[in-house]
Amino acid sequence: MKNIAVFIAFCLFIAYWSLTLFFTFPENPMNVRDLKYRQYFEAHFYQNWSFFAPPATFNERLYFSYIYNDLITNTKKVRTFETLVPITQEKKKKAPFNRKQDVLDYVICGSVHEVQNKIKEVYDIIKVEEKRSQKSSSIEEKNKKVIEEIEKTESFHNLQNYAKIVAEKNGIPKNDTQYKITITNIDIPKYVNKSSQTRREEKTVISSNLHPLKTTK
Known part of the structure; x- marks a missing residue:
């Protein structure tokens, strides 16, 4: 009986580490084909390799752009707000009593990470x-397909919900207003170039379709 238990434990050990290696290898036709299984594996047997990860090479930015008719000037107006930097600043400002900001940072920044992944x-x-x-x-067809798939995800829906909060906070009218969500990456300069005044490159990762603000849940 003891030998059987040892054998089962050994098999489980081998199976677990085999799956871990398979799903943490760089993408290849085999593990990309099994993305659904990889997502299930990561959800239940998550491995955090951040200790071995190289330092970050970019910072993320999240923009909400609102398009609406200005009733005073009777012209179309576009207002854009970057939201990740203010969240981080508010979190630091309110520390150590920043639980609300900490949760917001976790949800919004986490959603941005998930969208990029x-x-x-x-x-x-x-x-x-x-x-x-x-x-x-x-390239246009690929980008269209990517945007369609991203806009179905829960992470994108989280950002849509936050779009409504940002709009209310900044006095954006709900009626006849459209918005889009843009995620960008800004290069982090190397340490030797830390004090350089050279403008850092900002790359657009994704820019969503326009959505009506009023129907955002």
Whole structure:
């Protein structure tokens, strides 16, 4: 009986570490094809490799752009707000009594991270499907597909809900207002260039479709 228990434990040990290695290897046609299983594995057997990760090379930015008619000037107006930096600043300002800001930071920044991870996954799936079908689509078609998939995710819906909060805070009218969400990355300068005044490059990761503000839940 003891030998059977040892054998089962050994098999589970081998299976666990085999799956861990399989799903943490760099993307390849095999583990990209099994993205659903990888997501399940990461949800229940998450491995945090941040200790071994290289230092971050970019900072994230989250923009909400609102388009509406200004009733005073009777002209179309566009107002854009970056929201990640204010969240971080408010969190530092209210420390150590910053539980509300800490939760907001966790939800919004976490959603931005998840969106970026999902973008990479969708592009990987497209790449595998193209290789399998031996048909390639245009960059515009790929980007359209990525945006469609991203806008179905819970993380994107979290950002949509936050769009309503940002709008209310800044006096944006709800009626006849459209908005879009843009995520960008700004390069972090190397330590030797830390004091450089050179403008850092900001790259757009995703810019969503326009959505009506009033229907945002």
